[in-house]
Amino acid sequence: MTRTPFLPSRAAGLDRLARFQAHMGRTYARSRNHDYGRHDHSRVSQLSPWIRTRLITEQETVAAALARHSFSSAEKFVQEVCWRTYWKGWLQHRPSVWSSYIEARNAAFAEARADTRLSETYEAALNGRTGIAVFDAWMTELAETGYLHNHARMWASSIWIHTLRLPWALGADHFLHHLIDGDAASNTLSWRWVAGLHTEGKTYAARPANIETYAATRFRAELGPDWRRGLDRLVMPAAPIAGFPNPPASRLPEISASPAGPVGLLLCEEDLHPASLIPATSQVRAVAGVCFADARSPRGASGPAGEFSRGAVDSGLCAAAQLWAAPATRLDDTAPLGEALQAWARDHMLTDLVIAEPPVGWARTQLDPLRLELARIGLTLHYLRRDWDKQFWPHAQRGFFALKKKLPAILDRLELTG
Ligand SMILES: Cc1cc2nc3c(=O)[nH]c(=O)nc-3n(C[C@H](O)[C@H](O)[C@H](O)COP(=O)(O)OP(=O)(O)OC[C@H]3O[C@@H](n4cnc5c(N)ncnc54)[C@H](O)[C@@H]3O)c2cc1C
Numbered sequence: 493m494t495r496t497p498f499l500p501s502r503a504a505g506l507d508r509l510a511r512f513q514a515h516m517g518r519t520y521a522r523s524r525n526h527d528y529g530r531h532d533h534s535r536v537s538q539l540s541p542w543i544r545t546r547l548i549t550e551q552e553t554v555a556a557a558l559a560r561h562s563f564s565s566a567e568k569f570v571q572e573v574c575w576r577t578y579w580k581g582w583l584q585h586r587p588s589v590w591s592s593y594i595e596a597r598n599a600a601f602a603e604a605r606a607d608t609r610l611s612e613t614y615e616a617a618l619n620g621r622t623g624i625a626v627f628d629a630w631m632t633e634l635a636e637t638g639y640l641h642n643h644a645r646m647w648a649s650s651i652w653i654h655t656l657r658l659p660w661a662l663g664a665d666h667f668l669h670h671l672i673d674g675d676a677a678s679n680t681l682s683w684r685w686v687a688g689l690h691t692e693g694k695t696y697a698a699r700p701a702n703i704e705t706y707a708a709t710r711f712r713a714e715l716g717p718d719w720r721r722g723l724d725r726l727v728m729p730a731a732p733i734a735g736f737p738n739p740p741a742s743r744l745p746e747i748s749a750s751p752a753g754p755v756g757l758l759l760c761e762e763d764l765h766p767a768s769l770i771p772a773t774s775q776v777r778a779v780a781g782v783c784f785a786d787a788r789s790p791r792g793a794s795g796p797a798g799e800f801s802r803g804a805v806d807s808g809l810c811a812a813a814q815l816w817a818a819p820a821t822r823l824d825d826t827a828p829l830g831e832a833l834q835a836w837a838r839d840h841m842l843t844d845l846v847i848a849e850p851p852v853g854w855a856r857t858q859l860d861p862l863r864l865e866l867a868r869i870g871l872t873l874h875y876l877r878r879d880w881d882k883q884f885w886p887h888a889q890r891g892f893f894a895l896k897k898k899l900p901a902i903l904d905r906l907e908l909t910g
Contacts, residue, residue, distance in 0.1 A: 498538075498541050498638070498639070498672050498796070498800055499803075500541070500545075500547070500799070500800045500801075500802075500803030500804040500806075500807055501547070501803070501804075501807040502542070502547045502548060502764075502765065502807060502808070502811060504542070505539065505541075505542030505543075505547045505548040506548060508537065508538065508539055508542070509537075509539060509542075509548055509552070509553060509556050510556075512537040512539065513556050513557070513559075513560050514560065515534075515535075515537075516537075516556070516557040516560065516561055516566050516569040517557075517560070517561035517562075517565035517566050517569070518565050519535075520535070520536075520537075520566075520568060520569045521567075521568035521569070523535040524536055524568070524572075524642075525643050525706050526643075526706050526707070526709075527641040527643050527644045527706055527707045527710055528707075528709060528710050529633070529710040529713070529714060530633050530636075530637055530639075532710075533639070533641060536641060536642065537569075538639065539553065540639075540672075540673035541639075541672045541673045541800055541804075542804075543573070543576065543673075544576070544673040544674075544675045544678075545761050545762070545763075545764050545800075545801070545804040545808075546762070546763040546764050546765050546848070547764050547765060547804055547807065547808065548765070549765055549768055549878075549880065550573050550574070550576065550577055550880055551768070551878075551879075551880050551906065551908070552768075553573050554570050554573055554574075554903070554908055555908055557569050557570055557573075558570070558903075558908055558909060563900065563903075563909065570899070570903075571896060571899070574884070574895065574896075574899060575678075575892065576675070576677075576678055577880065577881070577884045577885075577888070577895075578884070578888045578892050578895050579675075579677040579678045579681045579682070579888075580677040580678075580851045580852075580881070580885070580888070581881070581884055581885035581886075581887070581888025581889075581895075582677070582681060582888045582889070583676065583677040583680070583681060583851065583852045583853075584677075584744060584851060584852055584885055584888070585741035585742055585743075585744065585885075585888065585889050586738065586739050586740075586741060586742065587742075587852045588739050589680070589681075589684075589736075589738070589739065590676060590680065590852045590853060590857075592736055593661055593664065593680045596659070596660075596661040596736065597661040597662065597664070597665050597790075598790075599661075600659035600661045600662045601662070601665075601790065603659070604659075604662065610658070610659075613656055613657075613658055614658055614662060617631065617652060617656055617658060617663075617666075618631065618666060619631070620632040620635075622656060622722070623721065623722045624651060624655070624721070624722030624723065624725060624726075625711070625715050625718065625719050625720070625721040625722055625723075626647070626703060626707065626711055626715075626719065626722075626723070627647075627648055627651045627652075627722070629711065629714060629715060630644045630647070630648045631648070634648075634666075634667070634670050634671070635670055635794070637796070638670055638671060638672035638794060638796035638797050638800070639671070639672060639673070640671075643706055643707070644707070645667070645682065646682075646686065646696055646698070647698040647702075647703060647707075648698075649663055649667075649682070649683055649686045649696075650686050650695075650696050650697055650698035650730065651698050651726065653683075653686060653687050653730070653733065654695065654697060654698075654726075654727045654730035654731075655698075655725055655726050655727045660683050660684070660686070660687040660689075660733060661683075663683060664679055664680055664683040665789050665790070665791070667679055667683070668788045668789050669788070669789045669791045669792070669793065669794050669797070670794045670796075670797060671797060672796055672797050672800045674788055674793070674797055675853070676788075676851065676852060676853025676854060677851060677852065677853065684736070687732065687733040688730070688731070688732025688733055689732070689733060689735075689736050689737075689738075690738070691891070692732075692737070692738070693732050694732070695729070695730040695731065695732050696730070697726075697727070697728045697729055697730040698726055699726070699728060700720070700723040700724075700726060703723065704720075741889040741890075744885060744886070747849060747875055747876065747877040748874050748875075748876075750770055750771075750774060750846055750874065750876055751844045751846070751872075751874060753775060753844065754775040754776075754777045754842065754844070755774065755775060755776055755777065755842065755844045755845065755846045755874075756776075756777060756778045756779070756780065756836065756837055756840055756842040756844070756845045756846070757770070757776045757778070757779045757780070757812060757816070757818070757845075757846055757847070758779075758780050758781075758782070758833070758845055758846065758847040758873070759779065759780070759781045759782075759805060759808050759809055759812060759847070759848075760781070760782050760783065760784060760805065760847070760850065760855050760859075761783055761784065761785065761801045761804055761805055761855065762848065762850045762851060762853070762855050762856075763847075763848030763849075763850075763878075764804055764805065764807070764808030765808065766808070766812050766815075766848065767811070767812070767815055768878075769848055769876055769878055770846065770876065772815065772816075774816070776812070776816035776818050777818060777840050777841075777842060778818050778819050778820075778821065778836070778839075778840040778842065779809055779812045779813050779816065779818050779819070779820045779821070780809075780820070780821045780822075780823050780833070780836050781805045781806065781808065781809035781820070781821070781822050781823065782805070782822075782823040782825065782829060783801050783802045783805040783825050784801075784825070784854055784855045784858055785797065785798045785801035785802060785825075786798065786825070787854040787855070787857070787858060788854050802825075805822075806822065809822060819840070821836055823836070829858065829862055830862055830865045830866065833845070833862070833866065833871075834866070834869065834871065837866075837871050842871070843870060843871060843872065844871075844872050844874065845866070845871060845872065845873045845874065846873075846874045846876055847859070847873060847874070847875060847876070848875075848876055848877075848878065849875035849876060849877045849878075849881070850875070859873070863875075879906065880906065883902045883905060883906060884902060887902070
């Protein structure tokens with residue numbers, strides 16, 4: 493299958509979706525765990541940058557799978573797409589897990605500045621110079637391409653935490669900085685899961701035999717006969733990291749319906765397909781786009797990650813402006829957002845603004861206080877929740893298994909059947 497680079501447009505996402513559609517059945521279930529390296533990630537879809545920004549939605553991805561395959565053939569692929577929804581829903585019920593990650597990350601950066609051993613190991617990991625050949629290759633691939641195969645993310649994060657004994661929050665930050673699909677829920681909660689914090693006491697240990705089964709072809713070709721160098725250092729079994737217990741699930745905040753009158757539509761990189769959120773007949777008077785890409789990490793977003801996010805916002809903005817024949821404004825990422833939004837609302841005589849509900853993460857951290865600031869001057873920023881999220885999130889309070897059991901019934905309600 494020919495691969496296109498990650499182009500930040502819905503057209504490019506739909507093109508990749510169509511090309512991968514034939515592979516979403518049993519072929520995916522059989523071969524998805526193999527990491528054949530950056531030149532051959534063809535066993536997986538690499539759709540995550542588009543799904544993460546909702547340039548293409550989970551719903552249409554699952555619809556594409558079930559249009560071509562029966563549910564039983566495409567079940568694995570559908571479940572993987574729903575893992576993203578599960579992580580988001582789980583974090584939505586426990587926003588304090590995001591804030592405790594931010595605290596842990598900031599504390600770990602301070603510790604690394606003060607501790608020479610830690611800062612040297614951290615630098616070696618970032619730059620792929622640890623002497624564990626496969627880990628170093630994954631770190632280089634991550635920095636150069638902004639993407640890693642799921643199994644590689646699992647192995648690399650496990651080695652980071654359990655073998656190099658680096659703080660998990662520094663690893664999560666490093667991934668977020670580089671990943672084009674960088675996502676608050678999927679990233680933070682996957683790192684916590686590997687560390688043994690998500691499922692209490694259960695860690696993920698990278699095992700040489702498992703790496704051999706699923707990645708030896710890649711590494712023999714890339715690194716030669718010495719590719720196993722350092723694998724004897726891998727720590728097994730991996731002991732869970734102490735601290736950061738899961739708080740109980742809180743209720744999801746109530747969400748209002750879209751207002752009936754004229755609205756201003758605000759878009760950010762969390763959800764860029766308003767055409768499937770708001771009826772085409774809505775009175776969208778103006779559209780504005782803002783990108784929070786650099787707020788994901790104290791190091792900002794890497795070149796490829798930032799470019800994708802900004803390009804994705806521009807693409808979503810342009811499509812929405814065309815759909816509603818409304819003027820489009822790209823808000824300056826570096827200026828105070830409250831003032832820019834007020835000026836934009838004034839120019840278009842708006843009192844009601846709408847945005848797809850931002851999931852817990854860095855964009856929401858910016859938008860929640862802004863919403864209060866706008867309310868004080870009579871501007872309402874309405875958060876709109878997708879049917880997909882309404883259906884799935886209530887089942888994302890415990891483990892993934894609980895959600896998986898409900899999957900056929902939910903897909904039925906969403907009129908998605910194989
Ligand atoms: C430590 C760690 C960090 C991660 N960080 C991120 C992140 O920041 N952003 C992100 O989008 N994903 C993250 N993931 C999840 C997963 O690795 C990627 O979504 C997946 O590799 C994307 O590649 P793909 O599109 O080819 O996946 P495919 O195998 O083709 O799967 C199809 C779609 O299903 C979803 N999906 C698949 N696996 C997962 C999963 N384990 N969790 C959540 N969704 C999944 C994605 O939307 C993906 O595009 C992380 C996983 C780990 C172990």
